Amino acid sequence: MPVVGLPDCTRIQIPGADPLTGRTAQLYALLKAENIPIPDHYDAPSLGVVEENLRLKLQTFRLGDVLLASCACEAQSDLILNLESRLNRTRGDIYDGFDWACLMPEFKGDPAYAQACAIQKTYFDPADPLNATTVPGENFAPEAIARVRAQVHNDARGWDLPANALTAGSENADITKLWGNFTREEIQDLNAPGYRLAVGVGHAGDYNGYTVSYREYQSRDSYRKALTSYGPHTADYMATRLVRMAASMQGGAALSGELLDPLAAIDEVRQQIMSTTVGALSGAAFDAWNAGLPNDSGTPEPLQQPAAITRFNAAHFQWRGGSTAVDNPRVRVERESAPGVWLPHADQSGEVPVRVEFPDGLPGVLRTYTGMQEWIWSASYEAYTAFPARMGSTAPGSYRFCVEGESRQGFATVPYAFCSEPFAVSVWDGIAIATPQVTLDEVRFDVADIVYPRSYEGSPFPFVSDNGEARICDPCSFRPWARRGQFQRAELQVTRASGTTETFAASCDAQGKGCKVGVSLGTGDKARIRAYDQDGNTGTHIVR
Structure with a gap:
């Protein structure tokens, strides 16, 4: 399992950090060509450095037709989208992972990957200006692209069989035989109907590091790869086990045991002993520290x-x-x-x-x-x-x-x-009303479009303000304010010179435009217009 920063191509002078050269490179290439299971990566234990456990802790929670599935990791989008597509109620819409070739004119038309590219487009539409990007990399030869697509789309089923223990970390030279990003197993294959809503959750209950898909792991050394702590197939292990756990919660196939379950049981005892010991020691120290705290200045x-x-x-x-x-x-x-x-x-x-x-x-x-x-x-x-x-x-x-x-x-x-x-x-009283027109027997006016304030001043939280962003204003408010109101009605309130008060309903269109009230205002009469939206907010305009 990689240690923090290992492997990482920026850490020069560490054995294995730089590309192989000379006879070493020739020997490595020869062994790989003969399908001798030479690992593609070097690993080191990470218990106590990144993880607190020798095992993965996965969790699923069912709330009716909603499933929450936690990898306890910092999952990349490939893992989450694959998991959710395998747990939904639709067969055959598995998201295998991001395929850059779907954005390349010379490769995107390959009929073998047409469905995969169509599924990817539902998540990442290249026509959207927000997704404008260039395809990274330097080697766009057809054979290189073919290997990349195999790494993304090939079925990963079988890498975790005991018989493949020596070869799981070594990529086959034959691209038809290499294990790709994820196992092509949907929840329906396990005799369960699937969920209306499946939600992937990270950082819940434990921490298993970053988790990138197989293709991302193979493509280059990086920080996130270094923290994918259980090797190149970590993402598939998590997603596939979560699918099986979710299926069992819907009456599907029962969960089968894992080969390393005995080790997991021992590790659980170890962690409980360690947690209890650390808790007892720190608890006594914490109580002593609390007892020595000074008084607070002033009474509450x-x-x-x-x-x-x-x-x-x-x-x-x-x-x-x-x-x-x-x-x-x-x-x-x-x-x-x-x-x-x-x-x-x-x-x-x-x-x-x-x-x-x-x-x-x-x-x-x-x-x-x-x-x-x-x-x-x-x-x-x-x-x-x-x-x-x-x-x-x-x-x-x-x-x-x-x-x-x-x-x-x-x-x-x-x-x-x-x-x-x-x-x-x-209620808010900021609905604006245009200057009315008063004739001998009628009052006409328009109610302005109802646009609510986006933020407010004087908050003890200094970041509360309007950032001017048209799409979304993160610091405007804590709560989900509406942006606009819907005009509901308007009225004219008239106080006659005699002191009596009358209220007349205005006739307006649905947007509050072209409002009119049939009324004659005499000498000494006072009048004001009031407009209302769907939530009772108001605006007032003094006519005279």
């Missing part, structure tokens, strides 16, 4: 109360809390459902971001460990019209922040809890 209390807001803005609450050594505040937003009755409304699962002002530089470190650092925490809550609408927009009403945390006081860690003062959330 609110410092800045939230202000009333409209949608497309955010309320902010600031308080003094404890240090990050002991405090990880639990913050929620509550909504007043009836006078004096507060119900949980939002929490830190994505709706209420929280931050702390960290100590600054060496003086800050000194203040922290001498009990002079004041820990200022902030939380925000955004109100908005949602997109998609099913996620639910922020309802007008009265809200408040509530905080629970811990602080060091009297050389002990003590809890604190309090709520902010209530703050009001109201």
